[in-house]
Amino acid sequence: MLNLLRNNTALRSCKLCGQFLKNDGARRLNSTIDRDVSKIRNIGISAHIDSGKTTLSERILYYTGIIDSMHEVRGKDQIGATMDFMELERERGITIQSAATFTQWKNHNINIIDTPGHIDFTVEVERALRVLDAAVLVLCSVGGVQSQTITVNRQMKRYNVPCIGFINKLDRTGANPLNVLTQLQTKLDHNAALLQLPIGLERDLKGLVDLINQRAIYFEGVCGTDIIYDEIPSQMRAESQDRREMLIEAVADVNDDIAEIYMEEREPTVGELMAAIRIATIERKFTPILLGSALKNKGVQPLLDAVVDLLPNPSEVENYALLNRDEEVGVGEPERILLSPERNADKDFAGLAFKLEAGRYGQLTYVRSYQGEINKGETVVNTRTGKKTRLSRIGQMHASEMKEINTTCAGDISAFFGIDCSSGDTFTSLNAPRLSMESIQVAEPVISLAIEPKNRGDLERFSKTLNRFTREDPTFRVHTDPESQETIISGMGELHLEIYQQRMKNDFGCEVVSGKPKVAFRETLGVPESKFDYTHKKQTGGSGQYGKVIGHLELLEDEADNMKLEFVNEITGTAIPKGFIPAIEKGFYEACDRGLISGNKLCGIRFVLTDGQAHDVDSSELAFRQAAIGATKQALERGSAYILEPIMQVDVVAPNENHGIVLNGINKRQGIITGSDSGLEYFTMYADVPLNQMFGYASDLRSVTAGRGEYNMEFKNYAQTSGHVQAELVQQFQGFDEGAMKKKGRR
Secondary structure, three states, X not given: OOEEEOOOOOEEEEOOOOEEEEOOXXXXXXXXXXXXXXXXXXXXXXXXXXXXXXXXXXXXXXXXXXXXXXXXXXXXXXXXOOOOOOHHHXXXXXXXXXXXXXXXXXXXXXXXXXXXXXXXXXXXXXXXXXXXXXXXXXXEOOOEOOHHHHHHHHHHHHOOOOEEEEEEOOOOOOOOHHHHHHHHHHOOOOOEEEOEEEEOOHXXXXXXXXXXXXXXXXXXXXHHOEEEEEOOOHHHHHXXXXXXXXXXXXXXXXOHHHHHHHHOOXXXXXXXXXXXXXXXXXXXXXXXXXXXXXXXXXXXXXHHHHHHHHOOOHHHOOOEEEEOOOOOOOOOOOEEEXXXXXXXXXXXXXXXXXXXXXXXXXXXXXXXXXXXXXXXXXXXXXXXXXXXXXXXXXXXXXXXXXXXXXXXXXXOEEEXXXXXXXXXXXXXXXXXXXXXXXXXXXXXXXXXXXXXXXXXXXXXXXXXXXXXXXXXXXXXXXXXXXXXXXXXXXXXXXXXXXXXXXXXXXXXXXXXXXXXXXXXXXXXXXXXXXXXXXXXXXXXOOOOEEEEEXXXXXEOOOHHHOOOEEEEEOOOOOOOOHHXXXXXHHHHHHHOOOOOOOOOOEOOEEEEEEEEEXXXXXXXXXXXXXXXXHHHHHHHHHOOOEEEEEEEEEEEEEEHHHXXXXXXXXXXXXXXXXXXXXXXXXXXXXXXXXXXXXXXXXHHHHHHOOOOOEEEEEEEEEEEOOHHHHHHHHHHHHHHHHHHHHHHHHO
């Protein structure tokens, strides 16, 4: 029987189609603190670039009444999507930084973070998933599981974030949701099953089949606001029944209640099936898959229903903090304690600063509250620095807009104003125990370039702006080259650094000029182990310097650790007083900042101290630090050090007729083809390519594919560079060192 659901409240106009429609837009930005934690959902929307995340976020805000009209990411009206509020985002049509908002659906408060899809901004996804309870993994029905999908999936696994999948863009030519489902099961190892089937595909997309409630869903009226429930089309009933049985089997594999019902050959009720799906989803044992086309306004409302019905509230997620009971933070072994998710004012407040932003409201610090509550006017303590700050204002953010609130409780995502901190800091209430939230994993930069202000009068602004960026983004690094005195910025890719240069000009009025990008090469040992026996001895009258260290450098066994450095003290006696050990460790890390053959940092090495000798009078921290530096260099000279370079996992999507020329282009850049997928019109090629060979590839690819090709690359690992590249780097370094010595001599 036909069932029509309509919204019959305030009229509002849709600028997308120029018509009037009905919805409850009157409650825009009306934020309240709901004491019922079960009514809260904290979700992220994550996916590969250009899968439709921001368009989906725009539809969610529209259907929930937060915005009055929908706009497109690359809209003709020059307005752009709500969540892409940065000028650069609207210019480029991509999401650069994560944006937070809040809304309501069926009496549930939903906090949403829309994250970037480009790998250069992966830290935005990383820190969003760190503070969220669940996520919506958006997949393109044509592209399927792509490189950034794999990265996001790995991040979700790292933070134990449950998710539901949304296969988007069913209206696109070549849409194949069943193929995407297979990729989820094989490439990402998800126990996934469809909760819906499409009624038609591509141009013929008309609606969806709800497999749980066994009904058809159509999205009629202006912008799909009228939801019509009807019987399943007769030609789809057999397929729907088969898919429903597959869904029940997938859930039965991970849920004992459904397994028992299945063994009894009984059909589970809708309530039984939904309860089992919810439990399995929260436990990350099952991934429910929904379908739709956000651009064509189909499938968004059922997705919101699934967020409310299937994803966890804050009380169903375990969050831990480290409690250090010693007088100084970081001293002694911290205790790992479970935080209370109940919205209880009696509990000490604990919150994590996961994002910093300088906007029109000034310095904003986005905070996820994990325990207790804090009110406007009260004082919070930064447990890293010990600094106390009175909260003059607290707000909830809707993209670039802000709604002031008086209280933030466990489970909330809010913004503090005027707080001096860094991304990843923990805040607690005054006189609370020193809690530290578990940190966010931050990838190492792979590319650098030298920059300077175009106008010398902007030096102070230049310095302040770079300092602000490093506090906002932990993957953006700044240092001064000790030889050339140039300012070097480092990041995750060309686009990453390009965006920051543009922001300096557009947002802070400081135009910069830059040099050629430089790859972050590394040096390491060429043998498994290299011994050292080094004595630092200096006598200049009076007390001298004496320190002797014995041990070896060794390669770290696990290739996944080839970016790390470790120091191990294996001295059991009193050959070296314990007070000098930290100086030896400091000397080792200092020596690793500049390699012997190319001047690049060392990595993948463990310094093992086994013996040594100290002098009663002449030994000092300085002497042992210099001894460690000399020992490291001695072992490297004996250990045939060689150069490593970053290898990127490159995914190229291009028209089928350009397959040969794209393949040749990858081969010329010393890439190794690792696989490919074919579609009706486009193919996807996967390759491992040295980052040093990828400069200028974007323009080359556009040229050979008439602008229709695109690529994405992600850091994979470090590997030994080719012989001619190593020789070139060594020659450059030796020439630079000789020039620096001559310059120093003239002084």
